Amino acid sequence: MMEYFLLSLVWFFKPMYFFLFLLFYVLFMMNSYSWSGLFMVVDSMTFILLIMMSLFIMGIIMMSEKNNNLLILTEMLVLVCILFFVPSNFLMLYMFFELSMFPILVMILGYGSQIEKINSSYYLIFYAAFCSFPFLFVYFNTNFLLVFSYYDIILSWEVFFILTLSFMMKFPIYFLHLWLPKAHVEAPTTASMLLAGLLLKLGTAGFFRILGSMNFIHNNMWMIIAFLGMVLGSFCCVFQSDSKSLAAYSSVTHMSFLLLSLVFISMSGKISSLMLMLAHGYTSTLMFYLVGEYYHTSTSRMIYFMNSFFSSSMIMGILFSLVFLSNSGVPPSLSFLSEFLVVTNGMIFTKSMFTIVFIYFLVSFYYSLFLITNSLMGKVFLNFNTWNIGFSSPLVLMMYNVFWFSVFY
Amino acid sequence: MNISIYLILLVFGFFMLMVWSFPFMKLSLYFVEWDFLSLKFNMYFNSVLFSFILMLVTFSVLVFSTYYLNSELNFNYYYFVLLIFVGSMFSLNYSNSVFTMLLSWDLLGISSFFLVLFYNNWDSCSGAMNTALTNRLGDYFMFVFFSGCIFSGYFFMSFSFFSFFMVMMLVLTAFTKSAQFPFSSWLPKAMSAPTPVSSLVHSSTLVTAGLILLMNFNYLIMHKNVLFMCLAIGIFTMFFSSITALVEEDLKKVVALSTLSQMGFSMVTLGLGLNFISFIHLVSHALFKSCLFMQVGYIIHCSFGQQDGRNYSNNGNLPNFIQLQLLVTLFCLCGLIFSSGAVSKDFILEMFFMNNHMIIFGLMFFISVYLTFGYSYRLWKSFFLSFNKVMNHFSSSVFMNFLSFMLVVFSVSFLWWLNMNMMNIPGLFLYLDFYVPLFYTVFVFFMLFMGFKLLFKELSYKFFGDYLAKNSIYKMKNIKFMDLFLNNMMSKGFSFFNGTSLVSGLYMKSKNYNSVLILIMFLFLLF
Numbered sequence: 030m031m032e033y034f035l036l037s038l039v040w041f042f043k044p045m046y047f048f049l050f051l052l053f054y055v056l057f058m059m060n061s062y063s064w065s066g067l068f069m070v071v072d073s074m075t076f077i078l079l080i081m082m083s084l085f086i087m088g089i090i091m092m093s094e095k096n097n098n099l100l101i102l103t104e105m106l107v108l109v110c111i112l113f114f115v116p117s118n119f120l121m122l123y124m125f126f127e128l129s130m131f132p133i134l135v136m137i138l139g140y141g142s143q144i145e146k147i148n149s150s151y152y153l154i155f156y157a158a159f160c161s162f163p164f165l166f167v168y169f170n171t172n173f174l175l176v177f178s179y180y181d182i183i184l185s186w187e188v189f190f191i192l193t194l195s196f197m198m199k200f201p202i203y204f205l206h207l208w209l210p211k212a213h214v215e216a217p218t219t220a221s222m223l224l225a226g227l228l229l230k231l232g233t234a235g236f237f238r239i240l241g242s243m244n245f246i247h248n249n250m251w252m253i254i255a256f257l258g259m260v261l262g263s264f265c266c267v268f269q270s271d272s273k274s275l276a277a278y279s280s281v282t283h284m285s286f287l288l289l290s291l292v293f294i295s296m297s298g299k300i301s302s303l304m305l306m307l308a309h310g311y312t313s314t315l316m317f318y319l320v321g322e323y324y325h326t327s328t329s330r331m332i333y334f335m336n337s338f339f340s341s342s343m344i345m346g347i348l349f350s351l352v353f354l355s356n357s358g359v360p361p362s363l364s365f366l367s368e369f370l371v372v373t374n375g376m377i378f379t380k381s382m383f384t385i386v387f388i389y390f391l392v393s394f395y396y397s398l399f400l401i402t403n404s405l406m407g408k409v410f411l412n413f414n415t416w417n418i419g420f421s422s423p424l425v426l427m428m429y430n431v432f433w434f435s436v437f438y
Numbered sequence: 439m440n441i442s443i444y445l446i447l448l449v450f451g452f453f454m455l456m457v458w459s460f461p462f463m464k465l466s467l468y469f470v471e472w473d474f475l476s477l478k479f480n481m482y483f484n485s486v487l488f489s490f491i492l493m494l495v496t497f498s499v500l501v502f503s504t505y506y507l508n509s510e511l512n513f514n515y516y517y518f519v520l521l522i523f524v525g526s527m528f529s530l531n532y533s534n535s536v537f538t539m540l541l542s543w544d545l546l547g548i549s550s551f552f553l554v555l556f557y558n559n560w561d562s563c564s565g566a567m568n569t570a571l572t573n574r575l576g577d578y579f580m581f582v583f584f585s586g587c588i589f590s591g592y593f594f595m596s597f598s599f600f601s602f603f604m605v606m607m608l609v610l611t612a613f614t615k616s617a618q619f620p621f622s623s624w625l626p627k628a629m630s631a632p633t634p635v636s637s638l639v640h641s642s643t644l645v646t647a648g649l650i651l652l653m654n655f656n657y658l659i660m661h662k663n664v665l666f667m668c669l670a671i672g673i674f675t676m677f678f679s680s681i682t683a684l685v686e687e688d689l690k691k692v693v694a695l696s697t698l699s700q701m702g703f704s705m706v707t708l709g710l711g712l713n714f715i716s717f718i719h720l721v722s723h724a725l726f727k728s729c730l731f732m733q734v735g736y737i738i739h740c741s742f743g744q745q746d747g748r749n750y751s752n753n754g755n756l757p758n759f760i761q762l763q764l765l766v767t768l769f770c771l772c773g774l775i776f777s778s779g780a781v782s783k784d785f786i787l788e789m790f791f792m793n794n795h796m797i798i799f800g801l802m803f804f805i806s807v808y809l810t811f812g813y814s815y816r817l818w819k820s821f822f823l824s825f826n827k828v829m830n831h832f833s834s835s836v837f838m839n840f841l842s843f844m845l846v847v848f849s850v851s852f853l854w855w856l857n858m859n860m861m862n863i864p865g866l867f868l869y870l871d872f873y874v875p876l877f878y879t880v881f882v883f884f885m886l887f888m889g890f891k892l893l894f895k896e897l898s899y900k901f902f903g904d905y906l907a908k909n910s911i912y913k914m915k916n917i918k919f920m921d922l923f924l925n926n927m928m929s930k931g932f933s934f935f936n937g938t939s940l941v942s943g944l945y946m947k948s949k950n951y952n953s954v955l956i957l958i959m960f961l962f963l964l965f
Contacts, residue, residue, distance in 0.1 A: 339558070343515070350552075359548055360541040369540070373585035383582060394574045402555065402563050431475065 030057040031066065038108075044091050044100045048084070051111070055081050069115045070178065074436050075237065075303050076114040079230055082310045083107055083114075085427055086226040089318065090219050092420045099140060099219050106132040110227050114234055118175045122238070123164060126195070126231060130157050133228065136220035137212060149211035156208045160198035163191045181241025189247060192239055199232030200288060203258035206281045213277040214330075218321030221273065225280055226314035233284070233306055236291055237299070248292040255292070256385050258285025263392035267399075272323070272330050275396065276316045279356060282393055283309045283364075290371040293378060300437050301370035308355070308364035311428040315352045315421055319345070322418055326411050332400070337407025345413050348421060350401050355428045357397035358390075362429050442521075446497055466534065480534035484653065484717055489531055491721050495642050495728045496524050498845055502732050503634035506739055516556055520638070523549040527643045531650065536584050539651075543580060543615075546647055547573030550639050554631040565627035572624040576614030576648070583607040605658055608651070609667060616648030616701050618675045625698055626691045629745070633690070633735030640694060641731050642724030645701050649708065649720060656713045669709025669799075675702030677802040680809035689747040689820055693734055696771065696813055697727055699806060706803065707786050710793070719782035725849035726770040726779065732842050733764045737821055747820045761822055762888050763846045768814040770849050774881075778849055 037050035055077065058064070064071040071077065087107045094100055106129060113125040130153070137150050167188055168174070180192065198205045213221050243251075262282035269275040283305070290302040322345070324330050338346040355362040368390075375382035464482035471478070503520075507513055526545035533539045551570035555562055583604045614621040628640055652659055652668075659665065676699045683695035700723050707716035737760070738745055773783035790803060 339512075354548060360544045365540075365544070369581060369585070372581050376582060376585045387578060390578045391571070391574065395571060398551075398567060398570050402567055405555065406558050406563050408558060434475070 030054060030061055030064070031069070033057060041104060042101070044104060047104055048087055048091055051084055051087075051107070055084055066117070068117050068121065069112075070117040071115050075299075076234065078303065078307060078433060078436070079234060079310075080111050080114050082230070082307055082427075083110055083227050085424060086222060086310070086314050089314070089420055089424055090222060093318070093417055094219050096140070099136060099217065102132045102136050103219060103223060106223055106227070110231060113231055116178050119168060119178050119180075120173070120175065122178050122235065123161075123168070126199075126235065127157070127161060129228060129231060130154070133212075133216075133220060133224060136223075137216045140217045140220070141215040142217070143215055145211070146215035149208070149215040152208040152211050156198050156205065160205065161195035164195045167192050178238055179241055180239045183244075184242050186247050189239075189242055192242070193236065193251075196232040196235035196239070199228065199235070200284050201229070201232070201281055202254055202288065203261055203281065203285060204254070206258075206262075209281060210274045210277040213273050213317070214271060218317060218324070221317040221321065222314045225276070225317055226310045229280060229284060230306055230310060233287060233291070233302070236288075240291065240294060240299070243292070243294060245294065248294060251288060251292040255285045255289035258282065259289065259389040260385065260392075263389055263396070266396045267392060270332055272320045272332050272335055272400070273317065275332070275400070276313060276320060279316070279393070279396070280309070280313050282389070283313070286368075286371065286389065290367075290374065293374050295374065297370060298374050300434075301367050301374060304363055304367035304370065304434060307433055308362065308367055308428065311424050312352060312356050312362075312364060315348075315424050315428065316356060318421055318424075319349055319352060319418070322413065323411075325417075326413055332403060335400075335404045337405075337409045337411065339405045340408060341411040342413040342415055342418070344415055345418050346405050348418060348425060349404055351425055352421075352428070353397045353401045357394045361431060363431055363433065364428075366431050366434060443497070443500060446493065446500070449493065471535075475537055476535040477538055478535035479529075479532045479538070481532055484714075485531045487721060488650070488717070489528060491724050492524070492527065492531070492643065494845070494848065495638060495724060498732065498842070499634050499638040499728065502637065502735070502842075503632075506634050506735055507632060512556065516553070516632070516635075519549050519552045520635070523553065523639065523643075527647065530647055540577075540580065540584060543611075543647070543651075544577055546615075546644060547577060550628070550635075550644050553635045553639060554628050556632055556635070557630065559630075561630040565624075565630040568627045569624045572614055572617075572621050575621065576611045579607045579611040579614070583611065605661070605664055606667075608655060608658070609664055612648035612652045613671060614648070615651070616645050616705065617698055618648075618702065618705055619671045619678075622675060622679070622698055626686075626694050629688070629690045629694050633731060633738060636690065636694070637728045637731030637735060641697055641727035642720075645697060646704075646720050646724065649701065649704050649716065652708055653713050653717055659708070660711065665709050665711060667709075668705050672702045672705030672707075672709055673799055673802050673806070675699070676706065676806035677702075680806045680813065683813035684809065684816060687748055688745050689750075689817065690731075690734060690738065690745045692747075692813055692817060693727075693730060696810070696817075697723075699810065699813075700727070700771075702806070703783075703786070706790070710786075710789055712786070712789060715782055715785055715789075719786065722770070722778040722782055722849065722852070725845060725852065726767050729842050729845040729849055730764070730767045730771065732845070733760055733767065734817075736760055750820060760842075763842055764821070765818070765884075765888060766846050766850065768818060772811050772814050778852055 031054075033050045033054040037047050037054065040046035040050065058071055058077050058080070059074075062071055062074050062077055084107070087103060090103050091100065094103070109125050109129045109132070113122060113129065116122040116125065134150055134153065137146050137153070141149075167184075170188070171180075171182065174180075184192070194205075198208075201209050209224075212224060216224065259282055262278055262285055266275050266278040266282065269278060287302050287305045287309070290298050290305060292298075320330065323335055327334060338349055355364055358365045358368045360366075372382070372386055375386060464480065466481070467479045469477040469479075500520075503516070507516060510516070522545065526542040526549060529538055530542035530546065533542055547570060550573070551566050554566040554569055613619070617625040625640060625645065629636060631639070659668070679695045679698040679702060683692045683699065686692050686695060700719075704716045704719050704723075707713075707719060737750070741750060744750075770779045773779035787807065791800070795803075
């Protein structure tokens with residue numbers, strides 16, 4: 030398994046072979062899901078599934094991106110993220126967490142199209158720096174734990190809050206989310222896809238590792254933040270005029286829902302949040318990809334102009350509807366399964382979960398459906414590049430793949 | 439398209455065989471049973487009978503849509519989404535596990551959204567959004583209901599299932615899908631769909647899905663408060679939809695509101711505890727309502743797609759066979775004797791009035807059932823009794839003349855046949871022996887009138903040309919004189935009411951002079 034990883038590093042400048050050997054790496058890793066090396070420790074199927082998802086995203090980028098520089102940057106980012114998912118100690122985790130910022134910054138600053146990219150990269154850098162540096166303080170006070178990469182010692186709530194702060198910024202939780210819409214709007218399509226599909230999962234995977242320290246008297250605060258994120262984020266989505274910004278706020282909403290599921294600190298809570306992670310990864314990557322295809326055709330991201338997919342290219346209409354339907358949680362998609370599990374867990378926890386999830390459900394369905402109706406109907410003709418659109422079909426298949434759930438049973 | 443109709447016919451024949459062998463057994467198929475992902479199917483008499491009717495209606499609608507949506511660019515899209523819809527309706531019918539129920543329920547909502555979205559205009563888009571959002575509300579209630587399943591091990595009849603207040607969630611889900619009182623706004627708006635869609639979806643399948651859900655869980659619902667809620671909401675739905683159907687101008691919406699009223703009627707029956715009769719009422723309603731939609735669709739197609747009934751005129755001249763079928767369908771809708779509607783409707787009326795209800799309930803129920811006659815008459819009048827235009831367009835097709843004939847025959851005779859041979863719904867026809875001769879005479883008279891019109895208008899220039907016309911003028915009464923006679927009677931009736939009092943004058947004027955017939959029907963119903 031490790032030999033394929035090293036072989037992929039040999040082919041760093043030929044993206045296809047890089048992808049091939051990493052694919053073998055993941056597939057062999059599925060067999061050895063309890064493997065311990067010096068710098069890489071594989072101890073749970075969750076991280077293997079996340080690496081698999083990141084490879085799917087890299088695959089679609091390989092097929093569709095024509096700029097070689099962006100491909101090399103993508104490879105760098107995916108490598109860093111894979112090393113983040115299976116670290117052997119917390120220092121390595123932190124190192125790769127911060128290192129993942131670099132390729133994204135270069136992509137946004139180098140290949141974005143508007144002048145506001147400078148402003149958005151400032152937001153990105155400063156949010157990431159201010160939220161992650163306090164982590165080193167906690168790391169120092171726990172005597173530089175170098176043996177495992179899980180925290181399950183007893184911490185006071187202030188220290189625990191600092192510990193989660195860095196991951197919460199990457200999540201993104203509602204009050205620390207301002208960098209996300211800005212970064213998405215200014216980034217090229219590839220960077221948006223990676224950001225949405227992969228980088229947001231860094232925050233959640235990190236949260237998995239510190240969940241052992243969260244006691245049941247601390248998790249109410251995170252639930253309240255998650256409620257606020259869900260409700261306010263979905264209302265923000267309704268009023269957006271830029272489709273990429275709408276997809277970004279939709280990511281914020283889904284991630285807040287994921288946080289809600291994680292802080293139940295139960296086995297089914299963690300499994301359902303993993304399913305939601307996978308579903309969100311595939312779905313929002315595809316959302317950004319299709320919006321990017323529309324942008325390449327018509328040089329505009331405004332929702333007001335995004336119409337008549339039906340008359341222009343039926344495959345675009347069908348794939349667009351499938352992606353946004355999966356975004357809103359329609360069976361048989363993976364997001365439906367995960368939302369059902371989260372609602373079940375929530376109702377067991379407290380019956381007042383009914384009202385909050387009710388608002389989230391309806392409003393998130395509304396904006397997805399509004400976007401579908403708006404984009405399908407219309408009477409103009411847009412000249413889509415159907416070959417590029419068809420590249421997204423493997424990911425569409427993955428979005429509806431509920432069988433990841435059976436890995437845990 | 440041809441091969442799929444052949445395959446549907448094949449499955450149809452298979453189901454027909456199954457229906458006749460299933461009255462006393464229940465076949466359950468459990469495919470996989472991992473905790474949540476479990477595919478379990480349940481076949482017993484109710485569901486097999488319903489799928490038989492569904493097959494019949496689907497087959498007719500598919501052939502109808504080749505007529506209605508002829509040479510549409512997006513026909514393949516429509517066909518594909520319709521097949522998804524029919525598949526999910528079938529799986530809802532037979533499903534016995536959480537996963538299949540949730541899956542088929544959501545797919546019903548989503549595929550009806552895509553079907554309403556067929557035309558590319560503002561009405562379609564807003565109606566589709568309305569449909570999908572209301573359905574999603576019901577989906578959420580169903581989620582919450584099934585989230586209580588986890589302690590029962592996803593088994594439907596366990597004790598902890600009974601003790602939850604979650605049954606209210608289930609009832610609310612059925613209310614949204616079947617468009618009962620607070621959630622009924624989507625059904626008239628969904629009439630911006632093409633008529634074949636309405637005739638399959640909004641007449642017999644989508645709106646009955648909620649009631650079928652309640653019937654499948656009928657042991658769970660037999661609780662005093664739950665049944666009371668069903669009864670109250672059902673009566674209110676019936677009442678306000680019947681009244682709305684009297685003043686609505688868009689005739690397809692009138693048919694939608696009549697569907698709503700019949701669904702309210704079924705909900706009332708469920709609220710009385712009679713779930714099998716409610717199901718039988720749904721089955722007969724499915725037949726004649728889809729038939730009614732198809733005939734209304736033919737008339738709409740003849741008016742180039744205009745659904746607003748204010749300028750319909752001269753429709754009574756040409757499609758005579760359609761008129762006859764429409765008349766018989768309306769009779770079935772009203773539940774007149776010798777049609778399928780009578781089997782279930784009569785029984786329900788008897789059972790309702792055997793209890794002691796509040797006077798409000800009784801009055802509302804009575805007025806709603808009376809207004810069934812009201813809007814049926816309104817449909818008839820708006821289509822065929824106005825002769826303003828000189829020139830009319832009609833698209834005759836051999837298909838269309840005889841297609842709904844099969845459904846009409848079924849809707850008249852099917853339930854009687856079933857009643858005599860398989861089930862045993864007691865016929866409590868208490869007042870029948872006194873009024874049957876009178877009713878029979880009027881019925882026969884009216885049918886003869888229609889028959890004459892059909893014969894003489896259809897065949898007058900086909901065989902013997904002028905010879906037959908001259909023959910009939912000299913030997914029998916001319917139809918023109920009978921027509922003028924009836925018009926004269928109507929105007930005399932109007933002036934009678936006009937001279938009587940101001941209130942009745944305003945009321946009758948708004949009904950456009952055809953008040954005598956209303957009075958006759960009222961007298962009929964009262965006794």
